Amino acid sequence: MAIIIDPQTGGIAGNMIIGALVDLGADENKLKEIMEYAASEFGKVEVSFEKIIKKGISSTYCHVEMVEKSPVFHFNEFIEKIESLDLDKKIIEMSVRIFERIAVAESKVHGSSLEKVHFHEVGASDAVADVIGAVYAYFDLNLDSHEIIGLPIALGGGRVKTAHGILPVPAPAVVEILKGANCLGGPVDSELATPTGSAIYMEFCNTLEEFLPSISPLAIGYGAGMKDFDFPNVLRIIKTEEIGEGDQVDVIETNIDHLTGEEIGYLFDKLLEEGARDVSVTPIIMKKNRQGSLLKVISKREVREHIIDVMFKEIGTLGIRIAPNTHRGIAKREFVKKEIEVANETFEVTFKIGYFNNQIISKRPEFEDIKKIAEKTKLPLKEVNSIVSDKYE
Known part of the structure; x- marks a missing residue:
């Protein structure tokens, strides 16, 4: 089983990840409770979920409205408050790693120490809700037991207004967070990848691929973004059987x-x-x-x-x-040793077995084993190959 995170068209944000995971079956009522509780330690948010159509695609929109602005925290104080939340330890640990990704990127961009990064740079109460919500949905769907493959991220273009003024898109922190990832410019003059969404993506993904691998889709979830373009501002997450490597x-x-x-x-x-x-x-x-x-x-x-x-x-x-x-x-493969009788003698033969879509597509004996049998029995190589291949069970 594998999970494909596909931000190639609509980009990525924390609430888009949550929306797509709700579309795949995460408990939205429990998510609302968890997200509002976590954010209440920093401010106050109201969370709601809505099915909407984005350019013809039915998707789930996770709306996180900040109704009470949080005070400014330094990073260490912020992390202490996250660690004090009454949540499962694995949720806390992954959430802290995500916020550390954001904070490290901000500290490098601004040339400051990690301890001096302010809360507004790491995220306000709505970002806390996004991160905690995404991580809760991750474990709610048991994604930790699957391979998670990330496809290239559409970043957008132009400029964006931040707490530090007008910055180019992608914002410097996003570029820093996405080091090692595959990224795409455009296709619009607008920000498509947020620091929060990018950090969650980098924490979730085990593998980053440039192209979609061979798959057999089982379910698809779409998480809606807040913007409207001439293309769907949605994040697609695919649950699949990976039928090829x-x-x-x-x-x-x-x-x-x-x-x-x-x-x-x-x-x-x-x-x-x-x-x-x-x-x-x-x-x-x-x-x-x-x-x-x-x-x-x-x-x-x-x-x-x-x-x-x-x-x-x-x-x-x-x-x-x-x-x-x-x-x-690449077809999945394994090597299997079998004892095969040829000309009244028993030989150990190694077979290379190829699988595609969990079905055997080839089972070939290794040439060196066939050669040794032919030399020992004095039978033609072609005949030995036919005998051995027919006796594979």
């Missing part, structure tokens, strides 16, 4: 027309030894009808520069093309 790879390629077959074979093995995930060589026709080869290498990001360095040194090429952050779908 995926990762990010870099694809590196270059054309070759001056190496011999032996040299290309050496290069092939060399690149695999140096950390390439896969290497392929394809015959091509180059300019002026010269015969050549297309060398394509799949590499993880952390070894990409090393692989490129090896290619330049070994090939002497003048140019290498790089397609970074390419999403690669």
